[in-house]
Amino acid sequence: MLSQLHPLPKMALCLIWIGASVLVFDLRFQVMTLTLAFGLLWGVERVALWKLLALMVPFALFGFGFLTTSVLFNKESGFALQMAQEQAMTSPDFSPGLVLFARALACGMVSALFALTTDPGQLVRALMVHLRLPASVGFALMQAMHLVPDLGREVQVLRMARAMRLGKPVRRMPGPREGMAVSIPLLAFAIRRASRAAVAMEARGLRPGQPRSQMQTQPFQKADWVFLGLGVAFLGLVIRVL
Amino acid sequence: MSEAVRCEGVAVRYLFATRDAVGPLTLHVAQGERVLLLGPSGCGKSTLLHSLTGLIPTAIPGDRRGGLHLFGQAVESRRPADWADRVAMLFQDADQTLAGFTVADEIAFALENRALSPAVMVARVEKAMAQTGLPTDWKGRRISTLSGGQKQLVALAALLAQGADLVVADEPTASLAPGAAKGVADLLLAPGKTVLIVDHRLGPILDLIDRVVVLGRCGRPLVEGPPGAVFASHGATLAEQGIWTPLATRLRLALAGQGVEVPAVLQVGELVPHLPRGLDLAPMLMPAPCPPGPEILRLHQADCAPPFGPVVLRDVSLALRAGEVLGILGPNGAGKSTLAACLAGLIPPRKGRREGPSGAIAFQNAEAHFSADSVQAECLAMGVPGAKVAALLADWGLAQVAGQHPFTLSMGQKRRLALALLTATDRWPVLVLDEPTAGLDHAGTTGVARHIRRLAASGKALAVITHDADFALSVCDRVIVLAHGGVQASGPARAVLRDVALLSRVGLAPPEAAPLLDWMETQERIAC
Incomplete structure (x- = not known):
């Protein structure tokens, strides 16, 4: 409800x-x-x-x-x-x-x-429509939401690669040293992904400050x-x- | 016919680079023409596509020289985003370039940016979903719940909904299973569309292309013309440059080397009637048969699941022998990567058991393997003695990049470095390669194939995950097909890859070499 x-x-x-x-x-x-x-x-x-x-x-x-x-x-x-x-x-x-x-x-x-x-x-769309949240910020928020599960998957791959190198099994929860070791490649992944997403959005016509319509907005x-x-x-x- | 694209002496150089990434080149694309841009890895194909609407230098720092016009208008007269009303771009990695939160959001994104009315957008979104076969109840489905192949289909639907005059596509079928790739190619390259496409996978698109423009290693035009003429007259030159050519062309050149002349055709099926009786095609298509070694790994009724995720494969029983190469095929989302982690012993099966030594995976994202600040340092960190590093790098064709940071290497170099690191020591008798040829040119792919067979000959057990049935045929002794949560087929590569009914049932396509396998079968029957 x-x-x-x-x-x-x-x-x-x-x-x-x-x-x-x-x-x-x-x-x-x-x-x-x-x-x-x-x-x-x-x-x-x-x-x-x-x-x-x-x-x-x-x-x-x-x-x-x-x-x-x-x-x-x-x-x-x-x-x-x-x-x-x-x-x-x-x-x-x-x-x-x-x-x-x-x-x-x-x-x-x-x-x-x-x-x-x-x-x-729907929340981000509502913020863009009713509270004038800039579209560039709104879609950046949506990208961030996409990024979370992707980062999770990338962490798993990085942890498996590290475990392989060290000849140890993958621990259920990463320790502080492991966390530090995967943080730099993870950051590189996040930056690269964000850059590609920004380029793709621009290529598809997203212009800051320009009027845009919404296909579906939840009415009050x-x-x-x-x-x-x-x-x-x-x-x-x-x-x-x- | 009026021009959609006109490049006059265009050259692009990235910031801080010492040479041009592409060009100078002159390229014209007429309206209604479908042009394939072909070239070896790193020759600047994607760079050229990115500069077409001015993304380079506006969004990606770089310097572009020469004249570039779209529909008669200078590219720089509009911002890159403004061109979205006439030019639609499809990126290689949909996973990283989707903008919306749900499927409908994504398809409508470019239309919303043009401030079209909701009614128009709804109609276009529904039409595009129908064209691409996306279920209507997927409109509200979150993008993050889709597999890589499904995301690529959504990206294609978004591109079709855009209804642009020119489509620019960068390896649109790279992450798709063969069945889906054919469907995407048919939609993207329908007659009448103006398309500039970059793709290594020639099979699904060759019949739909009007003209091929080939770039050489230096990023300059090598040859251009209709596909038939280009591959007939310049097949050998293209092969020398490591550029993908149709299987029929590669076979013709190989046969010519044996003194067998066959006509220059594009499709393997057209070649078959001209093959002389008694010809042995097996060495050109398949690995030399070798006696299986002792069993070193076994999964026994294993249920495989990703960490913290649900079980995606049930009751998997399979064994790997020393010196054997096992191909793992399946549609997008079938659980191939999860099986890879189970085979390597990195993830224990949820149920059942795994018997055998620990293995290693060459991940699809090769960067996951790197932790040092130079190629040389990576080798040392892996335990390779200092005196042997140079020989190892030379063996994998990486000697010239020994001092470079691993992240600055090309895709093919990164893959080779990852494999070199995993095979440099005897730590892992089992190796699993996850899509080792994705995005590689012909030279890169044949190099990987050669290394796989060499490693098998040295006694390692290998499993290769691939979408490319021809590659599987060329390196694998045995293949398994995953789908619907389990193993659907297992057997010699040649037998499984000829089972058209099975392959089509699980959304795969037979290899391009299938007519040749049929021909070989007929010849063997006659000989008996």
């Missing part, structure tokens, strides 16, 4: 919720935001649980830093935590570290909600504005109740 919505109102709503999550220093609000975003992804969009948990790992690690700092080094981090507590809409009932931990997860889950329900190509629907309105209204209600 969320995948059918226009990317821009959806992005606006997600940014508003993330903004609120940053401003409201209340564990209940963070948990509510997290639960809501999780519920929409798991219950409505049917995203696999393992995928959601895996996506939350970096946010949890980030938030865990606040938590451990708050619990283990309470004295040393007192000033920072006090600053955080003195924000607007603060509820003093919970440990600040716990609130910051929940905030990291809540912001991560809302970001995941947007990323997992939005077609990146009534549902997009209803979704945005309901989302903002619900946020207001939650803040008011808390």
Whole structure:
């Protein structure tokens, strides 16, 4: 359902919720935001649980830093935590570290909600059409999105070639030395690929600053504005109740 | 007939280069004419194509001299991007030159740049998809989910949708399986189109070309004219320069060396009626049979999958013997490279087992093998004793580039260096070569073939992944055909490559030499 919505109102709503999550220093609000975003992804969009948990790992690690700092080094981090507590809409009932931990997860889950329900190509097109993102920047973003899986494949080849040279099996995860060894050829690959793509796009008529049309743009629907309105209204209600 | 392209004394020199990459040359292409630009690797064919619409020097630094006109208008009077309304370019490596996010995005890209109306674009995109046989439900499919061959088809659809007056194509069939290559050539070179094409693979395009322009090693015109006349009169000169010629021409020249005269024709099929009875063609087409050595590698009911990816080949059982060359054929995306990694022992099978010593792969991207800052240093890093480096490089024709950075070598030189490094020591008794001839000229290809047979004779077991059925026939003792997630056929190269039904079922085409194999079979039957 969320995948059918226009990317821009959806992005606006997600940014508003993330903004609120940053401003409201209340564990209940963070948990509510997290639960809501999780519920929409798991219950409505049917995203696999393992995928959601895996996506939350970096946010949890980030938030865990606040938590451990708050619990283990309470004295040393007192000033920072006090600053955080003195924000607007603060509820003093919970440990600040716990609130910051929940905030990291809540912001991560809302970001995941947007990323997992939005077609990146449609988003870039919408940005080009409605927010005047220059076409050269838009197509550069699309190229970057193409580049990610290509870089992954190239890394595998480089790692296999290195393992062959060293007479060792390919490790499941690369170590720091291996990472360093493949980074230069990988960078060379990325630069060469980007140059070729730029030449090809120019050959096919992409001119910065020139008008261009769009074959297919996702139109705004009534549902997009209803979704945005309901989302903002619900946020207001939650803040008011808390 | 009015002119589409007029080059008068055009020469192009890259920044910091000491000599011209191509030219000076004079070239005219009339509207409605289909011209093939032929030449050895590194003679500047792609450079010329890039300078046609001014990409050199505008987007790629360099210096162009001489007069260049498109449709009577000086090229420099417009920006390269402005020419997109009249000139469509198809690049060699679609993988790196696609712009859109989905198939429909990609096909409409050039049309959007011309600010055409959505209705016109939708109609053109649908027509182009139908022409190229792309399923209609692929419109929203992400480009990144397509195989290399499928991307090339999408690039072709984008080019057809552009509806330009002149098509410029740089090796458009290089990464395609033979069946797909023929289809692409038919669409690209349909009668009435104005096309300037560079391609090493002559088989699918030869009948569709009006004129051939041949550049020599120095990037200057060597000869030009209708294909029949050029290959009939100058076949030997072209072969000397290492330029691809049709198999019929190469065979005619080889037979002439044996004192057998046959007429100058372009297609092998036309040559067959003129072959004298009792002629032994086998040495010209296939490797000399050699007794198989001991088995050194075996895959037993193996399921092969790329790292972190799904299983692409199931239940593969095959063995490799010392001194044997195994050809691995299959359509794009059949899992050939994954099998290569399993054969070499770099990726363990998900199921089943692999028995045998570790092997090495010569990757399609030869640059993956290089880690030092000179050719010489690469050899030393691989463990070659200093005193033997010069001899090794001379053996692979790389002595003159010993001090160069490996990344600055030509495609053929990079491939040879990668092979030289992998075979310089006895570390790997098993070698897998992934598309070793892609993009090479005739001299480069025959050089690689010669080295493959030499390595086999030295007792190594080799597997060669290739799209080129004629190359497979010329170097492989045995071939397997991969498709539909498994091994579809396995047997002597000559037998498998004559199985037209099998090849067409998996999207491959028989070798150009197929009529000769049939003729040999008939002769053998008569002799019996």
